[in-house]
Amino acid sequence: xxxxxxxxxxxxxxxxxxxxxxxxxxxxxxxxxxxxxxxxxxxxxxxxxxxxxxxxxxxxxxxxxxxxxxxxxxxxxxxxxxxxxxxxxxxxxxxxxxxxxxxxxxxxxxxxxxxxxxxxxxxxxxxxxxxxxxxxxxxxxxxxxxxxxxxxxxxxxxxxxxxxxxxxxxxxxxxxxxxxxxxxxxxxxxxxxxxxxxxxxxxxxxxxxxxxxxxxxxxxxxxxxxxxxxxxxxxxxxxxxxxxxxxxxxxxxxxxxxxxxxxxxxxxxxxxxxxxxxxxxxxxxxxxxxxxxxxxxxxxxxxxxxxxxxxxxxxxx
Amino acid sequence: xxxxxxxxxxxxxxxxxxxxxxxxxxxxxxxxxxxxxxxxxxxxxxxxxxxxxxxxxxxxxxxxxxxxxxxxxxxxxxxxxxxxxxxxxxxxxxxxxxxxxxxxxxxxxxxxxxxxxxxxxxxxxxxxxxxxxxxxxxxxxxxxxxxxxxxxxxxxxxxxxxxxxxxxxxxxxxxxxxxxxxxxxxxxxxxxxxxxxxxxxxxxxxxxxxxxxxxxxxxxxxxxxxxxxxxxxxxxxxxxxxxxxxxx
Numbered sequence: 001x002x003x004x005x006x007x008x009x010x011x012x013x014x015x016x017x018x019x020x021x022x023x024x025x026x027x028x029x030x031x032x033x034x035x036x037x038x039x040x041x042x043x044x045x046x047x048x049x050x051x052x053x054x055x056x057x058x059x060x061x062x063x064x065x066x067x068x069x070x071x072x073x074x075x076x077x078x079x080x081x082x083x084x085x086x087x088x089x090x091x092x093x094x095x096x097x098x099x100x101x102x103x104x105x106x107x108x109x110x111x112x113x114x115x116x117x118x119x120x121x122x123x124x125x126x127x128x129x130x131x132x133x134x135x136x137x138x139x140x141x142x143x144x145x146x147x148x149x150x151x152x153x154x155x156x157x158x159x160x161x162x163x164x165x166x167x168x169x170x171x172x173x174x175x176x177x178x179x180x181x182x183x184x185x186x187x188x189x190x191x192x193x194x195x196x197x198x199x200x201x202x203x204x205x206x207x208x209x210x211x212x213x214x215x216x217x218x219x220x221x222x223x224x225x226x227x228x229x230x231x232x233x234x235x236x237x238x239x240x241x242x243x244x245x246x247x248x249x250x251x252x253x254x255x256x257x258x259x260x261x262x263x264x265x266x267x268x269x270x271x272x273x274x275x276x277x278x279x280x281x282x283x284x285x286x287x288x289x290x291x292x293x294x295x296x297x298x299x300x301x302x303x304x305x306x307x308x309x310x311x312x313x314x315x316x317x
Numbered sequence: 318x319x320x321x322x323x324x325x326x327x328x329x330x331x332x333x334x335x336x337x338x339x340x341x342x343x344x345x346x347x348x349x350x351x352x353x354x355x356x357x358x359x360x361x362x363x364x365x366x367x368x369x370x371x372x373x374x375x376x377x378x379x380x381x382x383x384x385x386x387x388x389x390x391x392x393x394x395x396x397x398x399x400x401x402x403x404x405x406x407x408x409x410x411x412x413x414x415x416x417x418x419x420x421x422x423x424x425x426x427x428x429x430x431x432x433x434x435x436x437x438x439x440x441x442x443x444x445x446x447x448x449x450x451x452x453x454x455x456x457x458x459x460x461x462x463x464x465x466x467x468x469x470x471x472x473x474x475x476x477x478x479x480x481x482x483x484x485x486x487x488x489x490x491x492x493x494x495x496x497x498x499x500x501x502x503x504x505x506x507x508x509x510x511x512x513x514x515x516x517x518x519x520x521x522x523x524x525x526x527x528x529x530x531x532x533x534x535x536x537x538x539x540x541x542x543x544x545x546x547x548x549x550x551x552x553x554x555x556x557x558x559x560x561x562x563x564x565x
Contacts, residue, residue: 059409080411082411089402089406093405095334097337098330098333106326106327106329109322110322110327110412112323
């Protein structure tokens with residue numbers, strides 16, 4: 001109805017999911033995603049990213065709060081929401097005993113893609129992910145990366161308004177990750193889709209996303225563009241190894257924003273570190289090694305959660 | 318319209334996968350044939366039943382046995398679908414869950430019919446002649462299959478492992494078969510056995526098949542039809558409910 005005029009593709013208000021045993025998996029999340037935006041949900045395993053995604057895609061019912069996708073309420077109009085979205089799940093969800101083409105055909109039938117354009121659509125998306133020549137192979141003969149690509153193609157088959165990618169490169173080798181990223185970038189450019197990505201890879205979020213929400217323990221801690229998030233740290237990162245650093249002199253320098261000591265290592269956040277490094281080294285005393293780099297999202301994560309980022313499998317605590 | 322193409326999509330997948338696994342098709346024929354050849358001939362050499370050879374007498378019942386086993390154990394495919402996350406793809410599609418359920422039912426029923434067709438092609442070897450009545454035979458098999466497949470899917474929707482499924486499946490399948498009159502006439506049975514047999518909906522499937530093929534009824538086609546329709550409707554209803562509640 002009035003959905004096409006608005007540029008807000010996803011609006012989420014105080015979305016909450018409480019599982020049995022009163023575990024708050026998602027705790028009062030609110031956000032707005034614009035049409036054509038690539039939005040990242042970043043956080044460690046168990047932060048509530050996938051649960052959020054499952055509520056937005058009508059797999060899970062919210063305990064409270066509201067979410068609209070393409071103008072449709074996920075709780076009240078799940079059918080309309082499902083027609084508006086495409087999803088690539090974290091784990092493969094295609095049928096190994098069918099060929100690539102047959103998997104896509106089944107999807108097209110399930111989503112009511114008319115018979116007259118079914119074949120052409122399937123060809124289009126197969127072309128997009130470079131799987132045209134493997135269309136008649138059984139999926140069990142696909143590699144992990146090919147299978148992920150096929151599922152991305154499948155998610156696009158019914159021309160969704162919003163594409164959800166749940167950990168799109170989890171468990172793939174670096175080369176395949178790079179490829180998947182290129183496909184996603186191509187999609188953004190050519191299809192002008194709204195894309196929501198969950199990931200626990202910082203580099204992935206940094207490269208693909210227009211805006212990022214960092215989640216931890218079910219809540220959004222901070223939400224901004226990757227550049228702004230990094231800028232919010234107030235400077236570059238300088239790591240110095242020194243046995244007896246002169247903290248007093250360091251803190252006196254006004255361009256040094258933050259001093260953190262960890263054993264023999266001192267981590268500084270420095271405004272425009274390139275031009276000031278000489279002076280820092282001269283006041284700190286004897287130095288064993290120096291590392292200077294622009295801030296990464298990992299530093300952002302560390303700042304906002306107060307703990308080191310767990311790259312993989314840190315399911316505990 | 319979308320619901321109908323959705324149902325078709327799932328049916329097509331099920332049948333494709335079934336036909337692709339030749340070994341599954343072939344192995345599903347082996348045990349009914351063993352029953353007919355070894356058990357039927359072995360026991361049949363001792364006596365006749367209702368004026369016909371024992372082998373012919375149990376032939377319709379053995380077809381029903383094949384249907385029971387294949388359709389109840391077909392329910393394990395739901396466990397498999399869950400495990401490989403295929404079900405997620407289906408359940409986020411814009412079709413009702415009951416449509417997905419009916420697609421699975423139609424697929425399983427088709428598998429059963431394909432299997433029955435192979436056994437029916439062998440009917441001359443067992444002294445059974447099925448002529449034009451075949452249309453009715455298929456109708457009854459189809460109704461029976463809808464009920465049986467729904468039982469399998471109902472169990473499958475509660476189960477998380479295929480081991481668990483086989484255990485429960487076995488508990489269901491054997492009583493359904495042994496208490497169906499597939500192997501013996503219902504006259505002269507002790508009361509307890511007769512009661513159990515009459516309470517078993519599959520009995521009416523056996524009765525209809527035997528009546529259509531061999532001309533001996535216990536209940537008559539109308540009663541058989543009514544009981545089977547109610548059985549199928551109740552099981553489809555329960556199965557759809559289970560699907561709606563199913564957690565991923």
